[in-house]
Each structure stands twice: as C-alpha cells, then as structure tokens.
Amino acid sequence: MIRIVAAAGLAVGLALALLPGAGADDADAVLERARTATVREDFSGVVQIEWLADGEWRTAKAKVSGTGGTVQVGEGTRQAEGRGNDRWIAGVSGWQAGWDEPVSGEVPAPSAHWDLTLSRADSVAGRTAVVVTAVDRDSGTARLKVYCDKDTGVMLRREVLDRKGKVVRAVGFVEVKKLGGSRSAPPAVPDTTAAKTKSGEKVDPTPDEVVDLPKGFHAPDRIAGGFVLAGRYLREDETVQLYYTDGLFGFSVFQQRGDLDWAGLPRGGDGIVVDGADARGYEVAGGTVLVWDRDDTTRTLVSDAPMADLRAFAAAFDDGTRDHPGLVERITDFVLGPFGWR
Amino acid sequence: MNREPTMPDEDLLSAYLDGECTDLERAWVQEQLAASPEMRAVLAEVEAAREAVRSLPMRDAPPEFWAQILAPDATPDAAADAAPVDLAQHRRRRSPGRRVAALAGVAAAAVIAAVIMVPHEQRVTPPVATFTDAHALRSSLQDDAVSSLVPLAVQGGFRR
Amino acid sequence: MTDGVPTWEEVARDHGRFMYTVAYRLAGNDEDAQDLVQEALIRVRRGLERYEPGSLEGWLARIVTNVFLDEVRRRRRRPTDALPDDPERVLPPSPGADEVSTQLSDDIQAALAALPDEFRVPVVLCDVADQSYEQIAASLGIPVGTVRSRLHRGRRMLRTMLSEGAA
Numbered sequence: 001m002i003r004i005v006a007a008a009g010l011a012v013g014l015a016l017a018l019l020p021g022a023g024a025d026d027a028d029a030v031l032e033r034a035r036t037a038t039v040r041e042d043f044s045g046v047v048q049i050e051w052l053a054d055g056e057w058r059t060a061k062a063k064v065s066g067t068g069g070t071v072q073v074g075e076g077t078r079q080a081e082g083r084g085n086d087r088w089i090a091g092v093s094g095w096q097a098g099w100d101e102p103v104s105g106e107v108p109a110p111s112a113h114w115d116l117t118l119s120r121a122d123s124v125a126g127r128t129a130v131v132v133t134a135v136d137r138d139s140g141t142a143r144l145k146v147y148c149d150k151d152t153g154v155m156l157r158r159e160v161l162d163r164k165g166k167v168v169r170a171v172g173f174v175e176v177k178k179l180g181g182s183r184s185a186p187p188a189v190p191d192t193t194a195a196k197t198k199s200g201e202k203v204d205p206t207p208d209e210v211v212d213l214p215k216g217f218h219a220p221d222r223i224a225g226g227f228v229l230a231g232r233y234l235r236e237d238e239t240v241q242l243y244y245t246d247g248l249f250g251f252s253v254f255q256q257r258g259d260l261d262w263a264g265l266p267r268g269g270d271g272i273v274v275d276g277a278d279a280r281g282y283e284v285a286g287g288t289v290l291v292w293d294r295d296d297t298t299r300t301l302v303s304d305a306p307m308a309d310l311r312a313f314a315a316a317f318d319d320g321t322r323d324h325p326g327l328v329e330r331i332t333d334f335v336l337g338p339f340g341w342r
Numbered sequence: 343m344n345r346e347p348t349m350p351d352e353d354l355l356s357a358y359l360d361g362e363c364t365d366l367e368r369a370w371v372q373e374q375l376a377a378s379p380e381m382r383a384v385l386a387e388v389e390a391a392r393e394a395v396r397s398l399p400m401r402d403a404p405p406e407f408w409a410q411i412l413a414p415d416a417t418p419d420a421a422a423d424a425a426p427v428d429l430a431q432h433r434r435r436r437s438p439g440r441r442v443a444a445l446a447g448v449a450a451a452a453v454i455a456a457v458i459m460v461p462h463e464q465r466v467t468p469p470v471a472t473f474t475d476a477h478a479l480r481s482s483l484q485d486d487a488v489s490s491l492v493p494l495a496v497q498g499g500f501r502r
Numbered sequence: 503m504t505d506g507v508p509t510w511e512e513v514a515r516d517h518g519r520f521m522y523t524v525a526y527r528l529a530g531n532d533e534d535a536q537d538l539v540q541e542a543l544i545r546v547r548r549g550l551e552r553y554e555p556g557s558l559e560g561w562l563a564r565i566v567t568n569v570f571l572d573e574v575r576r577r578r579r580r581p582t583d584a585l586p587d588d589p590e591r592v593l594p595p596s597p598g599a600d601e602v603s604t605q606l607s608d609d610i611q612a613a614l615a616a617l618p619d620e621f622r623v624p625v626v627l628c629d630v631a632d633q634s635y636e637q638i639a640a641s642l643g644i645p646v647g648t649v650r651s652r653l654h655r656g657r658r659m660l661r662t663m664l665s666e667g668a669a
Contacts, residue, residue: 038486051498078496099479107484243480250484265470285497289474300468302473354650356654390664391661391664399607400523403532
C-alpha cells in the first residue's frame with residue numbers, strides 16, 4: 001500500500017476527523033501531514049528527548065528551528081540541518097555532508113499494520129494538540145502516540161511505549177516560540193569540510209543507494225511484523241545500511257564483513273541473546289541499538305523502538321537471510337509471540 | 343596557547359560536564375550559565391573538546407606487536423626479575439627480530455596471540471555512534487525531520 | 503582468575519587494546535605506544551601479586567601513565583632525545599590506521615598530541631580511559647583541584663587548535 005501525499009484541503013478534513021468515530025484514514029492523514037509539516041511551516045523552539053536506560057530516565061534538549069523548508073537542530077559544534085533530501089552534520093571541525101539520497105522504496109501506510117485512533121489531547125508545549133494512538137492488532141496494546149499541533153499539523157511529541165503500554169522513550173517540544181505564520185527565505189547551505197583519505201583524496205561521506213549488494217550481504221525484502229525494505233545503501237566504509245519501516249517505526253540494519261570485535265564496543269550496554277547468538281544492547285539518546293554477529297557478518301540494528309522489539313526484529317532478520325523457504329512465516333509466531341509485539 | 347581562565351571558577355565548567363561537582367558547585371554553575379552568555383560559550387567549547395576526544399576510536403597495535411611480546415623462546419622468570427627497561431635504549435636496539443622478555447608460557451602465548459593478533463580484516467568494530475547518526479539521517483527523510491534529527495544535536499551517546 | 507585477581511594472560515587478552523589505546527593517545531604515535539605497553543605489561547606482571555581487586559582498568563591506566571611520565575622525565579634529562587614542547591607541533595597520522603580515515607579523527611588526534619604533556623595526560627585519562635578526577639589525582643600524585651584546572655585548560659586549548667585547523 002503506497003502512501004498518498006495529503007491534499008491541501010486536509011485542514012477541513014482534520015476538523016471533521018475530531019468528531020467521534022474518527023477512523024484510521026483520518027489518523028493516517030494526520031500522520032502524513034505531520035511528516036511534512038516542519039518543511040511547510042516556519043517554527044522555532046526547544047525539543048527534549050527522554051529515554052529510559054538502566055531503569056533511569058535520561059533527558060537531553062536542543063534548540064530547533066525551521067526556516068523556509070530548512071530544518072535546523074542544535075547549535076555550536078553539535079548541529080544538524082536538513083533541506084529536501086540533503087542532510088548535514090556539524091562537528092568540531094565544521095560541517096560535513098551526511099545524506100543526499102531520496103526515498104525511493106515503497107513505504108507502507110501506518111494503518112496497514114496498526115490500528116490507529118485519533119482523538120483530542122492535552123496541550124503540548126502550550127499548543128492545542130490531537131493525538132494519534134497506534135495499537136498493536138494482536139495484543140491490543142498501544143505502542144506509539146503521536147501528538148500533532150491542531151492548527152499546523154506539526155508533530156509536537158512522539159511517545160514510544162513498550163509491550164506493557166509504558167512510555168519508554170519520547171521526543172517532543174518543551175517550548176514553542178514560533179509555529180506557522182509567515183515564511184522566511186531559507187538560510188544558505190552549509191559550507192562543508194570534505195572528508196579525505198590518507199593520501200589526501202576527497203571522499204564522499206554520504207551513502208549511495210544501490211540495487212545490488214556486494215557478495216555476502218543480505219537484504220530480505222520483508223521482515224516478519226510488517227516491515228518493508230525501503231532503502232539499500234552502500235557506505236564509504238563498505239558497510240551496507242538497510243532501512244526497513246512498517247510506516248511508524250524505522251529500523252536500520254548495518255552489515256559489515258567480519259566477526260564482531262567485542263573489545264571495540266562502547267562501554268556499558270546489556271548482554272542480549274538474539275536467537276542463540278550473543279549480542280550487546282544500548283539505550284542512548286539516538287535510539288536503541290543492538291550489535292551481534294552471525295554468518296561472518298557483524299550486524300548493528302538501530303531504531304527508536306524498545307529493546308524487545310529490536311531483539312525480535314534481529315532474530316527475524318537473521319532468519320530472513322538464511323535460505324529457508326517458508327520458514328519466515330512459521331517462525332513469526334515463535335519469535336514475536338513471547339514479546340507480544342504484534 | 344596557554345589560555346588562563348577568564349572567569350572566576352571557570353574550571354568548574356569541566357567538572358560540571360564530568361559530573362564531578364558538589365551539589366553546591368553544580369547549583370552555582372547552573373546559575374552562572376543562566377546569567378552569562380560568555381559562560382555558556384565556554385561550556386560549549388569544553389563540551390566540544392570533550393566529545394571530540396571521546397569520539398576517537400580504540401587503537402589497535404600492529405599484529406606483529408603481540409607476537410613480539412609473546413615470543414615463545416623467552417622466559418617469564420627473566421621478565422619478572424629484569425631491571426626496569428629504558429625505552430630509549432630499547433628503541434636504539436630495535437630490529438626486525440627484536441625480542442622483549444616474554445610474560446607468558448608458550449601455550450598461553452599461542453592462545454593470546456590468536457585472540458589479539460586476529461588479522462584486522464577478519465574482525466570489525468562497528469562505529470555504533472556513527473551508525474546511530476546514520477539511522478537518524480535516513481529516518482528524517484521519511485518521518486518528522488525534527489524528532490529524527492534532534493539526537494544528532496544532543497549528548498547522551500555512547501561511553502568510551 | 504583467582505580471588506578476583508586476573509592472570510596476566512587475562513589482562514593481555516581482555517585489556518590489551520585498552521592499554522594500547524591509552525598509550526597511543528598519550529604518546530601520539532604507534533612506535534612510542536608499543537614501547538609504553540611493553541614496559542607497562544612488565545610492571546603489570548610484577549604488580550599482579552599485590553593487586554587488590556577493584557577498578558582493573560583504573561590500575562592499568564595508572565601503570566601506562568606512570569611509564570609514560572617516567573619516559574618523559576628521562577627524555578628531559580637527555581636534551582638530544584627530548585620531545586619538543588612546542589604546542590604547534592602536529593604529528594602526522596600513524597601507519598596501520600584504516601585505509602580510509604576521516605580528516606576529523608586525524609585532526610583530533612593531532613591536536614591532542616600537540617597539547618603539552620601536563621594538559622594532555624589528564625584529558626586522556628578522563629576522556630579516553632574514563633577515569634574519575636580522584637583516580638586521575640591518585641595516578642598523577644596531584645590534588646583534585648589541579649586535575650580539574652589542567653583538564654579544563656587542556657580542553658580549551660584543544661578546542662582552540664581544532665577551530666584554527668578548521669578555519
């Protein structure tokens with residue numbers, strides 16, 4: 001099911017959707033509108049990330065703004081910027097290009113795999129909001145809540161819930177200084193510092209989308225649980241990045257040739273088992289991360305979903321890379337059942 | 343180059359970043375940060391430097407290094423009783439066949455060498471912080487750009 | 503391991519890379535780092551008999567640092583072998599690194615190596631070896647306040663060098 005870009009008349013549709021009985025189509029439309037709202041609207045404020053790690057809540061804040069379709073987050077030597085399909089990251093040595101490939105893969109609509117409801121919400125950062133709640137069809141548990149500004153459709157807050165319905169991660173505005181209104185001209189594109197090889201040649205640090213992967217790497221088109229492969233990328237360090245999505249949660253799988261050097265991993269993290277393989281898991285501001293190796297490749301999985309979901313995805317991915325016709329479907333219930341993920 | 347602190351108790355900023363302040367000191371720093379753009383600018387500087395060093399990867403010795411350390415024909419007892427080594431003297435005697443006193447028996451040396459000396463191309467260290475950023479960049483194309491990109495602008499990453 | 507005390511083999515296997523990384527960040531080049539680690543491992547071998555189970559990597563970082571400082575002191579007594587104190591000195595990237603390395607990582611390492619020893623050591627112990635101020639103070643035999651001050655000044659110098667390099 002291909003996502004359809006919302007039409008301009010959505011504002012009227014949105015008002016109607018707040019009546020009792022607002023259904024999946026309306027919720028889908030709200031989410032679609034939110035996806036592009038920060039490009040359409042100028043805004044500025046402060047966003048906070050909250051995440052649960054080792055049983056404790058951690059938070060981090062950043063200034064954000066949108067000007068003429070350019071989104072800017074952070075300041076000083078820790079910034080990122082996005083315009084169209086281009087992304088840039090600033091470090092201590094200046095700006096570098098981070099991404100320049102469009103989305104070309106099929107993207108499922110959220111309602112294809114989730115039960116969505118749309119309702120009024122308490123205000124977020126002083127803004128009147130509506131909330132889309134995504135419920136797991138099998139367990140009946142809410143797993144995601146997306147709060148959107150009623151006037152502009154801008155996403156104000158995204159809450160990720162675990163299989164018990166408890167919030168484990170959230171990102172959202174804590175202060176809104178400007179939202180909507182007149183648009184300004186976009187700022188100039190960042191002046192980037194080129195990455196170089198040891199011999200001084202410039203290298204392109206942005207990944208390239210590819211159709212065929214190097215030998216030894218696998219890319220199942222679908223992963224049990226409704227995930228569709230939406231991009232295959234080859235990075236300049238010969239790592240493969242696959243991006244999967246179910247319309248609400250995105251998962252990146254990075255593959256490198258060779259066994260995992262455990263001693264090189266960051267400190268901390270938890271020991272996890274993925275279908276019999278040892279793995280290490282981390283909860284950080286940028287998401288949940290799982291690292292393991294199998295079949296001579298080291299795999300790193302990143303998402304903002306909870307760890308149980310990553311563990312199940314990893315097991316399903318590993319199974320999907322093996323030559324077992326029909327096994328993926330049979331193993332779905334076994335792998336995902338204990339976690340109540342679907 | 344040797345910049346002296348420009349503000350009283352400016353050193354507290356690094357301690358604040360590292361969580362090495364008392365409660366009173368932390369409260370004082372937070373008060374100063376709220377009131378002083380200069381102080382905030384200095385904090386941003388030291389935070390950038392701190393993160394830069396913390397972002398450096400682990401460093402591997404060349405494979406032959408561990409082979410020399412664990413040379414099978416050296417004796418552990420000789421190593422334990424040897425006088426402290428003058429490294430400058432060591433360097434002047436360096437040669438391809440250079441040995442240093444081994445610190446383990448032959449069997450252990452073989453095991454350790456096999457673990458430590460695994461050829462670089464067979465073991466990989468995933469740059470997890472870079473991968474986390476790359477995921478954020480890709481997600482931002484398809485989902486709300488602000489919430490996807492914000493992790494790139496904050497601390498709260500991996501510990502070295 | 504016996505009673506929480508590792509064997510030398512376990513130290514080399516599980517922490518050799520950590521020791522080498524600390525040594526490399528202190529010394530700034532692979533040749534000196536190898537010498538530091540060799541000497542440090544000899545001291546570890548001797549010291550294990552007296553080691554009290556606790557922060558093993560803290561203990562190892564202290565040994566590597568002491569070896570580094572001993573070497574620095576020896577070089578100062580021999581002017582012909584002395585390392586220049588010029589903070590503008592920039593070391594080239596060392597051989598053996600990955601085939602493709604970003605300029606960013608090289609710049610940071612070069613700036614770190616260019617710091618005077620008294621500032622580089624606390625920065626490495628804090629931000630590479632992950633030591634607390636108390637551990638750093640114990641390793642260097644200086645008060646915690648001095649650790650705080652040198653660390654802060656080292657970071658500001660580092661930031662200045664990195665900014666000037668990017669300009």
